[in-house]
Amino acid sequence: MGKVVVILLLATAILGGVGIWYTQTWAFWAPVEGPVTLTLAEGQDLMMLPASDVSAIRSASSPLGFRACFTHGLDTGALADTLPAERREGVAPTVAPGWFDCFDAAAIGALLEEGGARAYTAYPNVAYGVDRIVALAPDGRGWAWHELNDCGDRAYDGSPLGPACPDRETFTPLVEGSL
Structure with missing residues (x-):
């Protein structure tokens, strides 16, 4: 009898x-169908990025579950100080599922830290x-991912939102490819 219980416990643990x-790496992730919105934001103005070879995934379980890889034709050295976007310091791309191999969060983070890439706000309040952050x-x-902004930090830790945050009742999120 004891052997049967041990076998059942082990089988349950392995299946669990x-x-x-499976749920962490496959179940909630899907390729983004249609065009991916890749912009650079300056205030309320958006500049479309000249992106090609775009590959993107999203998670149905979280608004933070977006990752994209692409190529661009921008001369980032010449445009570094004139790009019409808020430069983001201290951003950290989050890990993508292992099967989405074009997005290596550790390598992208290292590039950002050493100055080999620059991050910008691509779309505020996606x-x-x-x-949406673009590096x-x-x-x-180029790479894109989602990250909490100040309003998100406040909304999810219970702090008062303040006047700079959008009204949650009338907020409309970005619908991918709608721009």
């Missing part, structure tokens, strides 16, 4: 582990309290 692994490297590679 496989289920958790979802409530979430900004551009001089060699023509």
